[in-house]
Amino acid sequence: MDKHPNDNPENYPALGRLFLWVDKPGSANKVFWGLAVFCGLLFLADFSYEKHSHFDVEHLPGFYGIYGFVMFTALILVAKTLRIFIKRPEDFYGDKAIDRETYPEDQLEKVDHDVD
Amino acid sequence: MMSIDQFPTAFLFFAGAFALLVLPKGPVRAALLLAVPILAGLQVWGLELGTFNQVEFFGFTLDLMRVDKLSRVFGLIFCLAAFLGNLYAWHVRDTVQQVAALLYAGSAIGAVFAGDLITLFFYWEGTAIASVFLIWARRTEGAYATGMRYLIIQIGSGVILLAGAALYYRETGSIAFEQMTLGSLATWLIFISFGIKCAFPLLHNWLQDSYPAATVTGTVILSAFTTKLAVYALARGFAGTEILIYIGAIMTLFPIFFAEIENDLRRVLAYSLNNQLGFMVVGIGIGTEMALNGTASHAFAHILYKALLFMSVGAVLFRTGTSKASELGGLYRTMPLTAVFCLVGAASISAFPLFSGFVTKSLILDEAGGQHYPIVWAVLVFASAGVLSHSGIKIPFFTFFAHDSGLRPKEAPTHMLLAMGITAFLCIFIGVYPDPLYALLPYEVEFHPYTMAHVVGQLQLLCFALLAFGVLMRTGIHPPEIRCINLDTDWTYRRFMPIVIGGVSRFLSKAWAAQSSFAQTRIRGVISRLYHSHGPEGRMAQSWPTGSMVIWIAVLLGFTLIVNFLS
Numbered sequence: 001m002d003k004h005p006n007d008n009p010e011n012y013p014a015l016g017r018l019f020l021w022v023d024k025p026g027s028a029n030k031v032f033w034g035l036a037v038f039c040g041l042l043f044l045a046d047f048s049y050e051k052h053s054h055f056d057v058e059h060l061p062g063f064y065g066i067y068g069f070v071m072f073t074a075l076i077l078v079a080k081t082l083r084i085f086i087k088r089p090e091d092f093y094g095d096k097a098i099d100r101e102t103y104p105e106d107q108l109e110k111v112d113h114d115v116d
Numbered sequence: 117m118m119s120i121d122q123f124p125t126a127f128l129f130f131a132g133a134f135a136l137l138v139l140p141k142g143p144v145r146a147a148l149l150l151a152v153p154i155l156a157g158l159q160v161w162g163l164e165l166g167t168f169n170q171v172e173f174f175g176f177t178l179d180l181m182r183v184d185k186l187s188r189v190f191g192l193i194f195c196l197a198a199f200l201g202n203l204y205a206w207h208v209r210d211t212v213q214q215v216a217a218l219l220y221a222g223s224a225i226g227a228v229f230a231g232d233l234i235t236l237f238f239y240w241e242g243t244a245i246a247s248v249f250l251i252w253a254r255r256t257e258g259a260y261a262t263g264m265r266y267l268i269i270q271i272g273s274g275v276i277l278l279a280g281a282a283l284y285y286r287e288t289g290s291i292a293f294e295q296m297t298l299g300s301l302a303t304w305l306i307f308i309s310f311g312i313k314c315a316f317p318l319l320h321n322w323l324q325d326s327y328p329a330a331t332v333t334g335t336v337i338l339s340a341f342t343t344k345l346a347v348y349a350l351a352r353g354f355a356g357t358e359i360l361i362y363i364g365a366i367m368t369l370f371p372i373f374f375a376e377i378e379n380d381l382r383r384v385l386a387y388s389l390n391n392q393l394g395f396m397v398v399g400i401g402i403g404t405e406m407a408l409n410g411t412a413s414h415a416f417a418h419i420l421y422k423a424l425l426f427m428s429v430g431a432v433l434f435r436t437g438t439s440k441a442s443e444l445g446g447l448y449r450t451m452p453l454t455a456v457f458c459l460v461g462a463a464s465i466s467a468f469p470l471f472s473g474f475v476t477k478s479l480i481l482d483e484a485g486g487q488h489y490p491i492v493w494a495v496l497v498f499a500s501a502g503v504l505s506h507s508g509i510k511i512p513f514f515t516f517f518a519h520d521s522g523l524r525p526k527e528a529p530t531h532m533l534l535a536m537g538i539t540a541f542l543c544i545f546i547g548v549y550p551d552p553l554y555a556l557l558p559y560e561v562e563f564h565p566y567t568m569a570h571v572v573g574q575l576q577l578l579c580f581a582l583l584a585f586g587v588l589m590r591t592g593i594h595p596p597e598i599r600c601i602n603l604d605t606d607w608t609y610r611r612f613m614p615i616v617i618g619g620v621s622r623f624l625s626k627a628w629a630a631q632s633s634f635a636q637t638r639i640r641g642v643i644s645r646l647y648h649s650h651g652p653e654g655r656m657a658q659s660w661p662t663g664s665m666v667i668w669i670a671v672l673l674g675f676t677l678i679v680n681f682l683s
Contacts, residue, residue, distance in 0.1 A: 007524060013450065013453075013527060015452035015453065015456070016450055016452040019448045019449070019455070020449065022448075023446075023520070032586045032590070035583055036586075038579055039579050039583050042572060042576045042579055042580075043576070045572050046572060046576070048568075049572070052569065053569065054482075054485030054486055054493070055490055055493070058573075062576065063573075063576075064497075064572075064573040064574070064576035064577040064580070065580035066580070067497060067498075067501075068576060068577035068579075068580040068581040069580040069581065069583060069584045072501050072502075072504070072505060072581040072585065073584045075376065075498075075501070075502055076376065076505070076584075076585075076588055076593065077593075079373045079374075079376035079377050080377070082373050082374075082377065083377040083595060083602070086604075087377070088600060090599055090601055092611075093610055093611070096258050096261055097258045097261070097262075098256070098258035098328065098329045099258075099380065100258065101256050101257075101258045101259075103437050103438070104254065104256060107254070107331060107332065108434055108435075109207075109529070110437055110525070111435065111525065112524055112525065113451075113525060113527065114524070115526065
C-alpha cells in the first residue's frame with residue numbers, strides 16, 4: 001500500500017478522529033508528565049497501607065516502582081547491546097525465507113479506509 | 117446410537133472435518149466451523165468427572181476420555197479458542213486451512229482428555245501433522261521450508277514421547293498417563309518430548325521460526341493449542357518437579373531481550389508467548405495446589421489475550437500486507453477499533469489490574485514468594501516488566517501510534533472485529549470478575565488478587581516501567597525499529613549444520629573422486645601393462661597359435677573322456 005495521496009482526517013472513523021489528540025503538539029509531553037505525576041502518587045501510596053510481603057525488600061517504599069524502572073532500563077540497554085551481535089540482514093537465510101517474501105496478495109484484502 | 121455425552125470430544129471435531137468436505141464452500145462451511153467448537157464446549161461443560169470411552173487396542177486399554185478438573189479447564193479453553201479462531205477466520209475459503217483447524221483443535225482436545233500414553237502419543241502427533249498445514253497454507257517457498265522444519269521438530273517430539281512411553285511400560289507395566297518422577301531414561305524422554313513442545317530454552321526456536329510463517333488466521337489458531345497442550349502435559353505428569361522452576365524462570369527471561377529487538381511483530385508475539393509459558397512452567401515446578409491453579413488459570417487467560425494480540429496484528433497484516441514494526445505506525449487513525457482491542461490485549465498480558473493477566477499471574481508470583489524462591493521471584497517480577505516492554509508497549513505503540521507510516525488501511529472486517537471484541541470482553545471480564553474462572557480450576561482457590569498491596573505494587577512496577585520507556589524514547593536511547601532479523605538457535609540448523617554438512621560432503625566427495633581417480637590410474641596402468649605383454653602386439657602373443665591349439669586339444673580330449681564315461 002502506498003502512502004495515501006489525499007489524506008483527509010475528516011474521513012477517518014469517529015474514534016480515529018478522537019485519537020488524533022495524541023499527535024497534537026504537546027500531547028506527548030502531557031502524557032509523559034501525567035504519567036510521572038501518577039508514578040509519584042503511586043510511590044506515596046506505599047505509605048498508606050501495611051504490607052504483608054514475602055521478602056524484606058518489598059517493605060522498601062516504592063520498591064516495585066524502583067525495580068520496574070531500573071530493570072526496564074537495563075532490559076532495553078542489554079537488548080540494544082545484544083542487537084549488535086545478533087543482527088543480520090533480512091536475506092541472511094537466502095531469498096526462500098519468509099522474512100524476504102511478500103505476503104501472498106490473494107490471501108489479503110488490502111483496502112484503503114476511504115474505498116468502499 | 118451413542119448419545120453425545122459418550123462421544124469423545126475430539127471425535128466431534130473429526131466428524132466436523134469430514135462433514136466440511138461435503139458442504140459447499142462459503143458461509144455454510146464457516147458456520148459449521150463455529151458450530152463444532154460450540155457443541156464440543158457445551159459437551160465438555162456438561163461432562164461429569166470420571167473416565168469414559170475405554171477402548172481395547174492390541175491388548176492395551178486406552179482411556180479416551182479422562183475427565184477431571186485439570187483436563188476439563190484445558191478442554192474448555194481449547195473449545196473457546198477454536199471458536200474464536202474460526203470466527204476470526206470466517207472469510208477464509210481455503211479447505212486445507214479449515215480442515216486443518218478442526219483436526220488440530222480436535223487433536224489437542226483429544227490429547228488433553230487422554231488417560232494413557234498411547235492415546236496421548238496419537239493425538240500428540242495429530243497436532244503436529246494437522247497444524248503444519250496452517251503454515252503451508254501460506255503457499256510460498258519460505259513457508260514450505262519453515263513448515264518442514266516445524267514438522268520435523270514436532271514429529272521428533274512425538275517419536276521421543278513414543279520411545280519414552282515404551283520404556284515406561286517396560287519399567288512399570290503401565291501405560292497410564294499419571295504423575296511421574298524424573299529419574300529413569302523413560303521419564304526423561306517423556307519430559308524432553310513435552311519440553312520440545314513447551315519450547316524450553318534451547319528447544320524453543322521452532323516457535324519463533326514457524327508462527328510468523330503461518331497464514332493471517334493460522335497463527336491465531338496455532339498460538340492457542342500446541343504449547344498449552346505441553347503445559348497441560350507437564351502439569352499432569354511432572355507437577356512439583358523442581359528443575360521446572362528454573363527452566364521456567366529462564367524461559368520468562370531470555371525471550372524478552374529477543375522480543376525487544378525483533379522487527380516482525382508476529383515473531384515478537386511468539387517470543388512473548390515463550391515468556392508467558394515460562395510463568396506457567398514455574399507454577400508447575402512449584403507444584404503446590406495454588407501454583408497449579410495459577411498455571412491452569414494463566415494458561416486460560418493467556419490463550420485469550422495472546423489470541424487477541426495475534427488477531428490485532430493479523431488484522432493489520434491482512435489490511436497492509438506487512439507485520440513489520442519498521443513499516444507500520446500511526447494506524448490508529450483508520451483502524452481505531454483494532455487499536456483499542458490490541459490495547460486491551462496488551463494491558464491483559466502486561467497484567468494491569470482489571471485485566472485478565474493480573475488475576476492469574478499473581479497466583480504464580482505470590483506462590484513463588486510464598487514458597488520462598490527469592491531469585492526466581494525476582495526474575496519473574498523482572499520478566500513481568502519485560503512483558504510490558506514488548507507486548508504491552510512495542511506491539512500497540514509501533515503499530516498504531518509512534519511515527520505516521522502514512523498507511524491508511526480500512527478497519528478490520530466485521531467478523532475479525534467481532535472475534536477481537538468477544539476476546540477483549542473476556543479478557544476484561546476475567547480481570548474484573550475472576551470468580552467464575554477460579555471456580556473452574558483444579559483446586560479450591562483462596563486468593564484475593566485485589567488487595568491494596570497487589571494493586572499498588574503491580575501498578576508501580578508497570579507505571580514506572582512505562583515512565584522508563586518514556587525517558588528512553590525522549591532521550592533517543594530506545595532502539596529504533598529497523599528492517600533486520602536476529603540470530604537465534606535456528607541458526608544452528610539453518611546455517612551452521614548445513615555449512616558443516618556441506619563441508620563434510622564436499623570433503624567426502626573430493627576424497628572419493630581423488631580415491632577413484634587414483635584407482636582408475638592404477639587399473640589403467642595394469643591394463644596397459646597387461647596389454648603390452650599379452651595384447652596382440654605383446655611378447656606373450658607370439659605363442660598365441662600354439663596356445664590355442666593346445667586348448668582345443670584339451671577340450672576335445674575332455675569331450676571324448678565324458679562320452680567314454682557316459683557310454
